[in-house]
Amino acid sequence: MTQPLLEIQNLSVQYGGIQALKAIDLTIYAEEVVTLIGANGAGKSTTLRAISRIVNPRQGSIIYHRQEITRRRPHEVVKLGIAHSPEGRRVLTRQTVLDNLELGAYSRNDRLGIKSDIEQQFLLFPRLAERKNQLAGTLSGGEQQMLAIARALMSRPKLLLLDEPSLGLAPAIVREIFSIIQNLRTTGMTILLVEQNANLALQIADRGYVLEAGCMTLSGRAEELLSNDRIKQAYLG
Ligand code: ATP
Numbered sequence: 001m002t003q004p005l006l007e008i009q010n011l012s013v014q015y016g017g018i019q020a021l022k023a024i025d026l027t028i029y030a031e032e033v034v035t036l037i038g039a040n041g042a043g044k045s046t047t048l049r050a051i052s053r054i055v056n057p058r059q060g061s062i063i064y065h066r067q068e069i070t071r072r073r074p075h076e077v078v079k080l081g082i083a084h085s086p087e088g089r090r091v092l093t094r095q096t097v098l099d100n101l102e103l104g105a106y107s108r109n110d111r112l113g114i115k116s117d118i119e120q121q122f123l124l125f126p127r128l129a130e131r132k133n134q135l136a137g138t139l140s141g142g143e144q145q146m147l148a149i150a151r152a153l154m155s156r157p158k159l160l161l162l163d164e165p166s167l168g169l170a171p172a173i174v175r176e177i178f179s180i181i182q183n184l185r186t187t188g189m190t191i192l193l194v195e196q197n198a199n200l201a202l203q204i205a206d207r208g209y210v211l212e213a214g215c216m217t218l219s220g221r222a223e224e225l226l227s228n229d230r231i232k233q234a235y236l237g
Helices: 044-051 074-080 097-104 111-124 126-130 141-153 171-186 198-204 222-226 229-235
Strands: 006-015 018-028 033-037 059-064 082-085 159-163 190-195 207-212 215-221
Touching (some): 018 044, 033 044, 044 082, 074 082, 097 111, 111 126, 111 141, 111 171, 126 141, 141 171, 198 207, 198 222, 207 222, 215 222, 222 229
Parallel strands (some): 018 215, 033 207, 082 159
Antiparallel strands (some): 207 215
């Protein structure tokens, strides 16, 4: 059996009196696309925040590439190859598209490599190339989402954490973004995808996990989850 790229064991996170994650386990193998589905407030974003070390777990461990990263600092985790495209996009609206991309490469100092990776992002996201000198705040919601993903890719991650890439976007743009995610998977990128749109997420994922009120209640191959009656009723509308 190959080693997992990421292994979460018995992980709990608490915000004040709210227990957001209750002893969850999750495993991701290299080159897999794994989706985390669940209702509002189930703890999906918290799981990503714990992996990228924005929140501190109360208990449990996060092992990445055979190294314990549970107490590492966020910038160390980026250097190790984990990038996070957060919910709500969080691009720097008063900076240009180019500036935002350069910011994504803050953990690197290979200027030529950074320049060529920016060109790479423009091939993947032609809309960003056309708008490279525009302030990010003037982009549409879909373009800002593309910029958030491109910025995350600028750290050359092995594991990409994507939080709600379809949130608030029109169906045509959602299709465009999912086709880019599909392209990324063909390059061998490992992806943990958090989505409210479970149908869409399970269509591109290899496996899925279901989070309910901070507990991992179900996991399986994406096609099994798509045909599971309970999942259909609760998440596939
Ligand atoms: P959503 O899709 O609404 O973001 P989610 O599944 O990603 O939902 P989380 O954002 O991880 O859920 O939130 C899990 C729980 O933790 C919720 O009860 C939420 O209200 C709470 N929570 C999240 N962030 C904080 C915070 N900074 N302070 C206090 N409570 C928080």
